[in-house]
Amino acid sequence: MKFSKLLLVAFLGSTVFVSCSDDDDKVDNTPLGAYDNGVLVVNEGNGTAGSITYIGNDMTTIQQDVYSVVNEGDGIGGYVQSMFFDGDKAFIISNASNKITVVNRYTFELIDKIDSGLNIPRYGVVENGKAYVTNQAAFDSTTDDFVAVINLSTYEVESTIALNAIGERILEENGKLYVTNGTYGEGNSVTVINPASNAIISTINTGISPTSFEEENGILYVLCGNYDDASKLVRVQLSNNEILSEVTFPAALGNAQNLSIEDGKLYFTVNSDVFSAALNATTISETPLFTSGATTLYGFTVEDDKIYVSDAKDYASNGRVFIYSTTGALQKEFPVGLIPNGFYFND
Amino acid sequence: MTFRKQFLFFIFFVCQFALAQNDSIQYLEEVKVSDSQLKNFSNSQSVQQLSDSIINNSQASLTSLLNYNTVIYFKENGLGMVSSPSFRGTTAQQTAVIWNGININSQLNGQTDFNTITTKDFNTVNVRAGGGSSIYGSSAIGGSIHLNNDLSFKDNFSNDLELNYGSFNTFGLNYKLNVSDEKFSFQGSISRNSSDNDYKYLNTDRKNLNGQFYNNSFNSSFGYKINATNFLKFYSQFYDGERHFSLVTPSDSKTKYTDFNTRNLLEWSSFLNQFTSRLKVAFLSEEYRYFENITSDDFFFGKVETFIAKYDLTYDVNEKIKINTILDFTQNKGNGSDIQSDKRQIGSASLFFKHLVTTKLQYELSVRKEVTSTYESPVLFSAGANYRFTNFYALKVNGSRNFRIPTFNDLYWQGAGNPDLKPESSFQGEIGNEFRYKNFTFTANFYHIKIEDMIRWLPGNGGMFKPQNTNKVSIYGAEAILNWNKKTANSVFDFNGTYAYTNSKNDETGYQLTFVPYHKMTASFGYSYKKINAFYQHLFTGEVFTQTDNNPDATIEMYNVSNIGVGYGFGKKNSFTIGFKVLNLWNEEYESVENRPLPGRNYNLNLTLNF
Numbered sequence: 001m002k003f004s005k006l007l008l009v010a011f012l013g014s015t016v017f018v019s020c021s022d023d024d025d026k027v028d029n030t031p032l033g034a035y036d037n038g039v040l041v042v043n044e045g046n047g048t049a050g051s052i053t054y055i056g057n058d059m060t061t062i063q064q065d066v067y068s069v070v071n072e073g074d075g076i077g078g079y080v081q082s083m084f085f086d087g088d089k090a091f092i093i094s095n096a097s098n099k100i101t102v103v104n105r106y107t108f109e110l111i112d113k114i115d116s117g118l119n120i121p122r123y124g125v126v127e128n129g130k131a132y133v134t135n136q137a138a139f140d141s142t143t144d145d146f147v148a149v150i151n152l153s154t155y156e157v158e159s160t161i162a163l164n165a166i167g168e169r170i171l172e173e174n175g176k177l178y179v180t181n182g183t184y185g186e187g188n189s190v191t192v193i194n195p196a197s198n199a200i201i202s203t204i205n206t207g208i209s210p211t212s213f214e215e216e217n218g219i220l221y222v223l224c225g226n227y228d229d230a231s232k233l234v235r236v237q238l239s240n241n242e243i244l245s246e247v248t249f250p251a252a253l254g255n256a257q258n259l260s261i262e263d264g265k266l267y268f269t270v271n272s273d274v275f276s277a278a279l280n281a282t283t284i285s286e287t288p289l290f291t292s293g294a295t296t297l298y299g300f301t302v303e304d305d306k307i308y309v310s311d312a313k314d315y316a317s318n319g320r321v322f323i324y325s326t327t328g329a330l331q332k333e334f335p336v337g338l339i340p341n342g343f344y345f346n347d
Numbered sequence: 348m349t350f351r352k353q354f355l356f357f358i359f360f361v362c363q364f365a366l367a368q369n370d371s372i373q374y375l376e377e378v379k380v381s382d383s384q385l386k387n388f389s390n391s392q393s394v395q396q397l398s399d400s401i402i403n404n405s406q407a408s409l410t411s412l413l414n415y416n417t418v419i420y421f422k423e424n425g426l427g428m429v430s431s432p433s434f435r436g437t438t439a440q441q442t443a444v445i446w447n448g449i450n451i452n453s454q455l456n457g458q459t460d461f462n463t464i465t466t467k468d469f470n471t472v473n474v475r476a477g478g479g480s481s482i483y484g485s486s487a488i489g490g491s492i493h494l495n496n497d498l499s500f501k502d503n504f505s506n507d508l509e510l511n512y513g514s515f516n517t518f519g520l521n522y523k524l525n526v527s528d529e530k531f532s533f534q535g536s537i538s539r540n541s542s543d544n545d546y547k548y549l550n551t552d553r554k555n556l557n558g559q560f561y562n563n564s565f566n567s568s569f570g571y572k573i574n575a576t577n578f579l580k581f582y583s584q585f586y587d588g589e590r591h592f593s594l595v596t597p598s599d600s601k602t603k604y605t606d607f608n609t610r611n612l613l614e615w616s617s618f619l620n621q622f623t624s625r626l627k628v629a630f631l632s633e634e635y636r637y638f639e640n641i642t643s644d645d646f647f648f649g650k651v652e653t654f655i656a657k658y659d660l661t662y663d664v665n666e667k668i669k670i671n672t673i674l675d676f677t678q679n680k681g682n683g684s685d686i687q688s689d690k691r692q693i694g695s696a697s698l699f700f701k702h703l704v705t706t707k708l709q710y711e712l713s714v715r716k717e718v719t720s721t722y723e724s725p726v727l728f729s730a731g732a733n734y735r736f737t738n739f740y741a742l743k744v745n746g747s748r749n750f751r752i753p754t755f756n757d758l759y760w761q762g763a764g765n766p767d768l769k770p771e772s773s774f775q776g777e778i779g780n781e782f783r784y785k786n787f788t789f790t791a792n793f794y795h796i797k798i799e800d801m802i803r804w805l806p807g808n809g810g811m812f813k814p815q816n817t818n819k820v821s822i823y824g825a826e827a828i829l830n831w832n833k834k835t836a837n838s839v840f841d842f843n844g845t846y847a848y849t850n851s852k853n854d855e856t857g858y859q860l861t862f863v864p865y866h867k868m869t870a871s872f873g874y875s876y877k878k879i880n881a882f883y884q885h886l887f888t889g890e891v892f893t894q895t896d897n898n899p900d901a902t903i904e905m906y907n908v909s910n911i912g913v914g915y916g917f918g919k920k921n922s923f924t925i926g927f928k929v930l931n932l933w934n935e936e937y938e939s940v941e942n943r944p945l946p947g948r949n950y951n952l953n954l955t956l957n958f
Contacts, residue, residue, distance in 0.1 A: 046941070047595060048595045048596075048941050048942035048943070049941070049942060077596050077598075078595060078596070078599075094596075096595070096596070096599060097595065097596035097598050097599055098596075098598040098599060098600060099596060099598045115596075115597070115598035116598065118598070119600060119640070120600065137640070138640055138643060138645055139639065140639075140645065140647065141645060144643075185762075185811075227762060227811065271807075296806045298806075312806060313896075314803075314805065314806070314895055315806055316861065316894055316895040317894045317895040317896030318894065318898050318901075338901070
């Protein structure tokens with residue numbers, strides 16, 4: 001099938017969906033491009049090539065390898081770690097290729113490439129006209145990790161912030177940047193950075209390795225886990241960067257991953273099991289909400305009353321995405337690319 | 348022994364030999380090679396010998412030699428980069444490389460990187476297809492590659508120097524010295540290969556970046572005849588190589604990798620009536636360093652030192668029956684940045700039996716059992732027969748059980764190693780047909796292999812990979828090998844061709860293993876007329892899957908690549924030869940691993956001096 005046809009199909013799919021939902025609400029869902037109104041799945045791929053899969057909100061439209069299809073076979077690099085957004089721009093991070101591909105998030109047309117000044121880039125966020133991207137540099141060293149500060153008018157790295165700890169996930173809240181200092185069970189803190197001065201304001205000790213985090217109502221929820229200790233949830237009061245409370249998980253829930261907060265609930269995963277708990281829970285039950293159909297649960301998120309799970313399988317064959325209701329009823333599944341690791345939403 | 352000492356030793360004996368050329372010639376076939384089982388207990392299987400001229404026509408790496416002349420498939424991460432074989436549809440860890448009778452596969456990852464072996468350091472290279480674990484131990488499932496230095500006790504003094512230079516600033520040097528008489532035999536060689544390796548990717552505006560490499564190797568083999576029945580032999584090799592790993596995308600981090608391997612083998616052989624006794628002591632070391640960013644001096648490393656003591660006794664009951672026993676003790680000591688320091692000891696006992704029932708029929712049996720505290724080891728065996736119906740046709744039948752033991756990485760990788768792993772084990776049956784007619788030899792082999800407990804690194808919670816005994820694999824296939832040569836007064840013409848069909852499926856999924864082509868074919872023609880010689884070689888490799896789900900969008904396309912060369916000899920005995928080669932003559936755009944293009948048409952000039 002020619003791309004133009006696909007585009008048409010995708011376009012029609014979106015409009016059909018829009019017309020169906022018109023009765024329910026009057027939100028303007030006019031698509032801003034072929035890949036609006038849908039889910040973007042990042043397929044990490046191998047050292048040479050990753051890809052993005054688009055799944056329409058109609059739960060029917062699917063387009064594999066969106067970027068290459070739109071940009072005449074060009075690639076986004078290997079080991080595609082994550083994406084972040086700024087207005088209608090999407091930034092796609094490839095950590096094998098030390099490259100960020102900047103595209104229009106709705107059309108996937110190439111805008112620019114940032115391919116110098118990066119060293120194993122991982123996650124990024126935009127604040128006040130600049131992008132902040134964590135870089136791990138050498139995996140065996142925790143003293144060379146940094147945050148690259150990217151000027152979004154030139155798309156060039158203009159300065160770096162040394163972390164002196166692992167640089168992994170990053171989020172922005174109330175003008176401050178928060179970086180998890182943990183990967184693969186290593187590291188034990190969260191760094192707080194003032195982007196106005198590029199200075200580290202505070203380092204919050206989480207005890208064990210932070211695997212994922214989210215902010216909700218002024219509190220940073222940090223999920224921590226490694227291969228030996230019991231996992232735990234650490235709540236940090238962002239007004240003073242002090243630890244508010246901690247919840248230690250049952251021993252059976254070791255190395256908990258993928259914290260996601262939706263509608264006042266916490267969700268996370270252990271192996272292929274999906275768990276949920278109240279935001280203010282003081283204990284965590286060993287009983288999962290449900291067990292997903294993934295053989296290797298890799299990417300996970302909860303959005304708009306849907307639970308998205310990606311299956312990396314054996315890391316050497318195309319993956320799969322499962323979409324569940326918040327009670328764990330399977331609604332739909334889709335084939336995606338090699339090693340799907342995350343979900344992003346174009347609504 | 349340090350290199351300095353080695354070098355002194357070398358100088359000392361070279362001088363001795365130069366002075367001590369005697370005229371008595373004695374030739375003892377049994378002493379010539381160290382790998383006596385290759386000759387004595389491989390009669391029911393297919394053994395392909397790659398001659399000097401084939402070695403000389405090929406590029407220096409073992410990858411290139413075997414890729415263009417055998418049924419073995421190779422994947423290479425760019426020219427000169429990491430190279431892994433698949434023999435009879437098996438994995439890279441299921442082909443054993445045997446150096447003068449000693450298994451030299453890495454104890455760390457279980458395989459040999461075929462771009463770290465320089466073929467010109469050896470007199471003969473043999474390819475033994477099919478199971479050989481009862482003789483050669485771990486990894487001899489798909490087959491084994493034998494690198495031999497032959498020592499002969501006859502008057503000889505020769506020097507050979509080969510220099511070549513080609514595209515991408517590729518340089519090669521090989522110097523060989525052979526000195527022998529009836530009492531001493533010495534063979535030394537030095538090789539150096541290097542390249543900027545910055546070839547252009549065809550049909551793009553990109554070049555191969557950060558692909559430069561060099562390697563040096565020093566080899567010496569020494570034989571001393573103590574008396575008419577006792578011989579001492581010593582084989583030694585040092586290999587030192589550094590490769591920058593070429594980039595997939597120009598913005599990739601630049602990495603490099605170094606190898607430092609040493610191999611030493613001392614052998615004392617005695618011939619007492621019907622008994623032949625060989626006592627061997629070997630010391631091997633391997634060390635790699637991986638620099639994940641060349642701007643930093645930090646590196647990951649792994650190192651293993653191996654000590655082997657072997658007693659090999661052969662008893663010729665009569666002219667028709669041969670019994671051979673081997674007792675072997677091997678100790679591996681490993682450490683590294685990611686593996687726990689550990690020591691592994693393996694003892695083994697083997698028994699081989701060969702019986703020439705009639706002039707037409709012979710059969711051979713072998714059995715081996717290893718004992719180690721690290722894992723449970725199966726009883727390995729091989730049974731085969733060879734029946735020569737006529738001069739024209741012989742039938743070979745062989746069945747064997749073989750294995751591949753868990754490596755240091757599999758067992759001791761920090762946080763991931765699995766000490767409960769079992770060896771991969773396989774049963775194999777094959778039928779070989781050998782036809783000879785005048786100057787033709789045609790071999791057709793059919794085989795079936797079942798492998799279980801495949802060791803795979805599988806992802807667990809949080810993306811941590813751990814090795815596990817998992818899939819079963821069933822392989823069947825066919826191989827055809829054709830040789831023809833014709834000599835007249837002034838000319839020699841020869842042809843060698845191979846074809847392999849390989850069906851290698853994961854039992855659980857029914858999918859073909861990744862990087863195993865269904866079809867592979869090679870052909871080479873050589874022609875020489877008086878002082879001129881020429882060759883043409885061709886390689887066809889079928890499509891391979893890169894994903895375990897045989898996704899039709901994730902494949903490496905088939906390719907056809909040809910090389911051509913001409914040479915001219917000067918002097919009475921062609922003591923000076925000049926040659927020119929065109930590699931990838933048809934400028935095929937190809938790769939054997941995704942996004943790692945191999946070079947287009949390129950050139951090589953070589954000079955050879957024999958004096």
